[in-house]
Amino acid sequence: MSLIHVKNLTFAYEGSYDNIFDNVSFQIDTDWKLGFTGRNGRGKTTFLNLLLGKYEFEETIHANVDFDYFPFPVRNRSSNTLDVIDEILPDYEYWQLSRELSLLKMTDDALYRPFDSLSNGEQTKVLLAALFLKENSFLLIDEPTNHLDLNGRQIVSDYLKAKKGFILVSHDRAFLDNCVDHILSINKTNIEIQRGTFSDWWDNKQRQDNFELAENDKLKKDIKRLSDAAKRTGKWSDEVEKSKTGIKNADFFVDRGYIGHKAAKMMKRSKSMERRQQEAIDEKSKLLKNIESSEHLKLAQLAYHKSxxxxxxxxxxxxxxxxxxxxxxxxxxxxxxxxxxxxxxxxxxxxxxxxxxxxxxxxxxxxxxxxxxxxxxxxxxxxxxxxxxxxxxxxxxxxxxxxxxxxxxxxxxxxxxxxxxxxxxxxxxxxxxxxxxxxxxxxxxxxxxxxxxxxxxxxxxxxxxxxxxxxxxxxxxxxxxxxxxxxxxxxx
The missing domain is CATH 3.40.50.300 (P-loop containing nucleotide triphosphate hydrolases)
Structure with a gap:
């Protein structure tokens, strides 16, 4: 067991003004089976590429393991599958590879066929089997389910469940639930790690979202109360200020100094109210920071004239x-x-x-x-x-x-x-x-x-x-x- 330390990670693509990651810090245990989730475009593949050292970035990522990426690029896809594996992993025992393929419900026959003659699902299984034979490697598995049918997904999920030491990017909820023990999520404003399955993470997120929504409702009511109070105070100060200058030819004495003092005091109170209102609005902006936008979509399908x-x-x-x-x-x-x-x-x-x-x-x-x-x-x-x-x-x-x-x-x-x-x-x-x-x-x-x-x-x-x-x-x-x-x- 060792730790991967990510400290103060900041990264943006060249020519972009927006940081994908901004001063991010966390730790990953290399024995974890880590599910990696987040909305499209948030930087999941970018983070994997940073681990692989493909980009320059501020501060450092420290690790005592090598990183290997799935799917491994195959240069000559017409080669026999066994030759492709020899390229990925020059030093391995054949019986170990045969054992891994057996766990993935494949026979050794596939090794003696051209790699490009294998189905996409078979190619996925072969590459996973080879990569898991590597020692002291932490695997970065990027969306392996896209070429797997339902049965293939279950087989690969069960295979990964028996392994450890990987980050798995997948959007298949059942697949993740079966084979991970931690979730790394890229949220709107931060990155967080939680122990458990995807469903555990989702339940926790919904509870947090509901709490923030409830707090937000309270805050909005408070803001309205403060806003109404500030308006009333402003109106009072205006009325008092008018009383200082707006009375002409009065038969009674007007203490303009007193009224001016009162107007200034009311104005100060009004400004204080406005400041409190702005502080409340600023506080509101800190809430809902990780609530994902999931507005309802609409579909107006045409009615057909026959059933x-x-x-x-x-x-x-x-x-x-x-x-x-x-x-x-x-x-x-x-x-x-x-x-x-x-x-x-x-x-x-x-x-x-x-x-x-x-x-x-x-x-x-x-x-x-x-x-x-x-x-x-x-x-x-x-x-x-x-x-x-x-x-x-x-x-x-x-x-x-x-x-x-x-x-x-x-x-x-x-x-x-x-x-x-x-x-x-x-x-x-x-x-x-x-x-x-x-x-x-x-x-x-x-x-x-x-x-x-x-x-x-x-x-x-x-x-x-x-x-x-x-x-x-x-x-x-x-x-x-x-x-x-x-x-x-x-x-x-």
Whole structure:
């Protein structure tokens, strides 16, 4: 066991006026299984890169361990998998690697196949197995779940549960709960570490948020009382001041000195009230510092003139000689939220593309309603570039609504001026989701919409879908999201 000391960490990217980290200090025990969470764009990957020494920064990070990053960059992806592992870890015992693969429910056969012939899930497991063979290394595991199906996520989560000495970036709540014992969270104004699972951290955060909200309500009432009192005092002092100069031709004596003294005293009291009011307002600004913005999203889905929108009857899909799915039958009725579940490569994305009208070689029957409008969210974000205004215009959506949804998903206004290609993976996914929510459609078809998207945004999207009950056909490997949202499950 050793400690990683982070002391007075301050960092901003070159050319940026805003610090991502500002005088941050904390300690990490290298025996911890540390879950790393925070909203998109807060600096999770940046912090991992700082640990790896990729950037210069103020003050220091002290550690007596080496840091290794997942996913490890593979230079020659056409090499045999065993050669790829030899590059990562030149000195290891074969039996140890075989043991790790067995724990990940893989056979040694995968080692003698080209690395690029493995599925994304298999590649994830192989790289994790190799990295955990390294001694005196603290692993930085960056979103391993994005290429894992539900079963694969459970296997990897159970594998990590038996390990220690890592930071795990993930937005999958069930995955984190199963395999971490501490949470490192990047909040709006600080970084904090808590012992326990993600659910433990979330419960604590909600309690703290509720406390701050209650204190804020009290403070707002006090501010109103002080403001009203200050106005009354100001009015009294004005009236007294007028009485000093505003009485002409009076038949009685006016002690202007007394009245002036009284006016000055009342004015001083008024200023004191105003000062107290400002102090209260300043105190208010210290509250709500870490309450995340999670405003309700809105969805106005078009009503379709028939109850049934789509029907698949004994559909089979093939790519060349390879059949990816067979005899798939289901119907999408208005109000359905159907989750397609299956292993990687079982044809889930192909089914979605087929429903959306893409040209795919298939057998069976696909019936879609006439003039059916579909809004599609793809897994792929590599095509995103340019500014948000041009993007909204190209899809014919309301730019104000589009940007309003992005704001609710924790986009800072400064992000609106950047090229979309410079966004983080989670921010790009939010662009696709916000565009889909802004489109006029009868049916929403979403293919793994939550990859890279932070937990709080996932909860916002869940609330939206539960509140508005749109017709939705989707693929998603976040177990909790599927359990909460799906009204029907189709297993491939």
């Amino acid at each position: 049934r929108l789509v029907e698949l009857d004994r559909v089979s899909i093939r790519y060349g000689d390879r059949r990816v799915c067979e005899d798939v039958s289901f119907a999408v009725e208005q109000g359905d939220r159907i989750a397609l579940i299956g292993a990687n490569g079982s044809g889930k994305s192909s089914i979605l593309k087929l429903v959306c009208g893409e040209q795919i070689d298939y057998e069976g029957a696909v019936r879609t309603g006439s003039q059916l409008k579909i809004s599609y969210v793809s897994q792929d974000t590599s095509h995103l570039r340019g500014n948000l205004t041009d993007y909204a215009r190209s899809f014919g959506i309301d730019e104000s609504l589009f940007k309003s949804i992005l704001r609710k998903l924790d986009f800072a206004r400064v992000q609106f001026d950047k090229d979309i290609s410079a966004y983080s993976g989670g921010q790009k996914k939010k662009v696709l989701i916000a565009r889909s929510l802004s489109e006029q459609a009868h049916l929403h078809v979403w293919d793994e919409p939550l990859n890279f998207v932070d937990v709080i945004s996932r909860m916002q999207i869940e609330e939206l879908l539960l509140e508005h009950s749109p017709t939705l056909l989707f693929v998603e490997h976040d177990r909790e999201f599927c359990d909460n949202i799906a009204t029907q499950v189709v297993r491939l």
